[in-house]
Amino acid sequence: GPETAAPVVAKGLAGVVVDTTAISKVVPETNSLTYRGYAVQDLAAHCRFEQVAYLLWHGELPTDAQLSQFLQQERAARRVDRSLLSLVAKLPDNCHPMDVVRTAISYLGAEDPAEDDDSPKANRAKALRMMAVLPTIVAADHRRRHGLDPVAPHAQLGYAENFLTMCFGAPPAPELVRAFEVSLILYAEHSFNASTFAARVVTSTRSDIYSAVTAAIGALKGPLHGGANEAVMRDMLEIGDPALAAAWLRNKLARKEKVMGFGHRVYKNGDSRVPTMRKALGDIAAATGGGVWLRMYDVLARTMYEATGIEPNLDFPTGPAYYLLGFDIEVFTPIFVMARITGWTAHIIEQAESNALIRPLSEYVGVPQRAL
Numbered sequence: 001g002p003e004t005a006a007p008v009v010a011k012g013l014a015g016v017v018v019d020t021t022a023i024s025k026v027v028p029e030t031n032s033l034t035y036r037g038y039a040v041q042d043l044a045a046h047c048r049f050e051q052v053a054y055l056l057w058h059g060e061l062p063t064d065a066q067l068s069q070f071l072q073q074e075r076a077a078r079r080v081d082r083s084l085l086s087l088v089a090k091l092p093d094n095c096h097p098m099d100v101v102r103t104a105i106s107y108l109g110a111e112d113p114a115e116d117d118d119s120p121k122a123n124r125a126k127a128l129r130m131m132a133v134l135p136t137i138v139a140a141d142h143r144r145r146h147g148l149d150p151v152a153p154h155a156q157l158g159y160a161e162n163f164l165t166m167c168f169g170a171p172p173a174p175e176l177v178r179a180f181e182v183s184l185i186l187y188a189e190h191s192f193n194a195s196t197f198a199a200r201v202v203t204s205t206r207s208d209i210y211s212a213v214t215a216a217i218g219a220l221k222g223p224l225h226g227g228a229n230e231a232v233m234r235d236m237l238e239i240g241d242p243a244l245a246a247a248w249l250r251n252k253l254a255r256k257e258k259v260m261g262f263g264h265r266v267y268k269n270g271d272s273r274v275p276t277m278r279k280a281l282g283d284i285a286a287a288t289g290g291g292v293w294l295r296m297y298d299v300l301a302r303t304m305y306e307a308t309g310i311e312p313n314l315d316f317p318t319g320p321a322y323y324l325l326g327f328d329i330e331v332f333t334p335i336f337v338m339a340r341i342t343g344w345t346a347h348i349i350e351q352a353e354s355n356a357l358i359r360p361l362s363e364y365v366g367v368p369q370r371a372l
């Protein structure tokens, strides 16, 4: 038969444009990231996280009236029923908190009688419920691992402050709440990253939003994606002293090991979100006496850049920031989920609205056809 040219294999889908989106734009050349047209640094400087969630879902920032209604709805949806709390309490207390979050979202789908209604309106209501419930679950799980009872959500507190209060029993200083909220805004959305793409693949089969989010959580857990923020802090604790950081990093590179929190598939000259988060980490370090981690950050970043030209990604500053706020390391990626739930669900809604089944091809390289 006629020879056919071998297809071009786009390993890892690197450089492949698979669809259009109106949600966010990443321009690596100018180191810019916009959500619905707004620069992420501006949103981090001027907005609360709830406004950014609304923006991602509706395409526009809320008016004052829209915002107060949105805040009311989110705050009214924070409580979880006893059966979900007891399900969480039954999971092994040494399982990863990402397993807890994944299970909780799956449970919310199971108990939703309208699970399969994928209209934008229904999906936005479900997205709001997931956003509202996630902090309650993450905080209850964090406390249970310390032998503490859950703290009920507060209907008068903002998303960030309520979460911190549920975790630690009292609201932290306002500058810490604000620095934490900045991290949530920066984590909220990032175009076709692996977890968002996983959510879009599931949605493309016309499966439900909870199944799509469950898949996204699974994808985010891995250390090449969201799990990197945990690995960063483990490495920093292993190094212990900024004076040892440069040698540690050079050794790691000599062994051809990946340094967690560095590099990015799309950004090759630095992650657009890092300067804003480096500043938030500085604020947290100043307020908590955590200067040692800031020095460690700077030595590692400088040494890595000198050795490889590779820059840190967002998971590099958030690791020490969350550590200094008092979180156990395993909770870092669930916090990423609390923020990215907004971006994931915006993409799920967009995918459902202009759907095409996602089903690529592969080039077969196995045993040629043979007789049985």
Ligand code: SDX
Residues within 6 Å of the ligand: 012, 189, 190, 192, 193, 194, 223, 224, 225, 226, 228, 257, 258, 259, 260, 261, 262, 263, 264, 265, 266, 310, 313, 314, 315
């Ligand atoms: C997130 O996609 C998103 O948008 C993700 C995210 C989001 O908001 O959703 O930004 C969040 O997931 C951040 C990334 C967190 N992951 C890590 O920090 C893990 C460590 N980093 C890497 O393993 C790596 O940089 C990736 C996975 C992030 C990107 O990998 P690519 O695009 O597949 O690039 P690559 O691994 O092929 O690296 C290219 C070169 C290689 O060298 P050569 O073989 O060409 O000589 O750069 C080197 C790599 O070895 N390199 C690194 C490195 N990252 C790249 N070398 C050492 N340490 C690193 N971290």
